[in-house]
Amino acid sequence: RAQLEQSGGGSAQAGGSLRLSCAVPQRRISDRSCMAWIRQAPREEREVIAALDLRDMSTYYADSVRGRFTISQDNDKATLYLQMDNLLPADTAMYFCAANVAGYGGSRCFDLRDGGRHSYNYWGQGTQVTVST
Secondary structure: OOOEEEEEOEEEEOOOOEEEEEEOOHHHHHHEEEEEEEEEOOOOOOEEEEEEEOOOOEEEEOOOOOOOEEEEEOOOOOEEEEEEOOOOHHHOEEEEEEEEEOOHHHOOOOOOHHHHOOOOOEEEOOEEEEEEO
16 A cells, blocks of 8 residues: 555656656654655666655756756655656656655665665555657
8 A cells, every 4th residue: 555645647748747746644754764756667677766865955866867857845845746857758657756764774765776665665656657759
């Protein structure tokens, strides 16, 4: 069962934009170290594409999205966003938000192994993004 609630996504043409949102349960807002967006394309492994260390607000972006995607959270810290601009057909995938809660795994925000499974213990339900030419 997903612990985070995702919204947004859908379909866009290449060059267009979409925004994903991820709501964090109120009781977990102050108990997080990191948040991230992970995607899985058909027949591919899960890939961490963006991560945010909430302790110092440092960020990580995969080479494939750097300069096009932006990870952020709102002022209430209750919602995580992924702004996706200049979309490419290669961005077509299922997108998941994830959080590191209660110091899971030593709170290593940028441990990218195994699609973030070593770093993130709260997950969203996933949302499909499809980019057409």
